[in-house]
Amino acid sequence: MNIRFEDGTYESEVKTVLENYNMTTNYSIDCNTGSVGNKYYIMADKDNRDIRCELRKGMEEENKDWIISSSATGIRRGDSYVIAVSEQAVNDEKFLSILNKYDTRVKKFVWCYIRFEKPGGSRYWIPEEDAVKMKNELENNESIFTVSIDYINDQ
Template identity: 35%
Template sequence: MNKISKVVVVFIALLTFLALMIQSQEVKIAGLFIQFENETSEAEVKAILENYDIPVNYTIDYNSNIGRGMYYIEVDEDKIYELRKDENWTSVVEIKKGNYNIIMLSEEFVPDENVLAMLEKNNLQLKKAVVCYIHFGVGPADWVVGKNCILEKDA
């Protein structure tokens, strides 16, 4: 290979490397739902997120109503199995934390008398949650960007 061919090959390799680096830094997800205990203020949410190294710009939709899990209960690990046997059991999302599970319930289950009776029977307390949506990137939060399209959210 002559000297010019080597320079061209090195230049193409450098451009390929730069293109891969730029591509790997773009935002891969639109956002994230985070659920906090009730009474968590917007300032506390901001302070918590500032403690994490989030390498992209983000905005916070505090107390968002577009996510599931507006209420939750905490159930001891040994009690969860007998609770699942109950005919009124309506768990959608369970998160194990230490020796208990956090079970998220959407608002549609809360006024249900059977669910409230099951909670009372098992001595469980229903707690309200603060759900925040963290939107990553600099684009508008109402748009979902796809590979070959842009779709309006809730269209």
């Protein structure tokens, strides 16, 4: 299971979230290790379409991919949208100047990979129904943006 937390979330907080869920399955946590996609994001007020329009216009003019296409509209969180941005964007002066105009800052996702384990430490499979229930409950946590279930066949 891959979980995308908001910037500034510490591994101890991740453990607390999972402990509060009262998981009965053994698991291990790896945060921000290895290659993870969508490392960066911005928060845009849901009522402020100007920043999103200006970013799209800038992308077209510069012929650059600043916004990750699968998240062009963003993930709704309260009164804001979480919009994943490319690494190219966080190093682009025009992109950063648009953000400055709207007093918006680039943040970094905290990615955590949860691996379910048998008591001996080997991989553990959980039923899809349990995984989906866990995903839905975890996504209700304010510090979690997304939860994705990673199905790997061990054979």
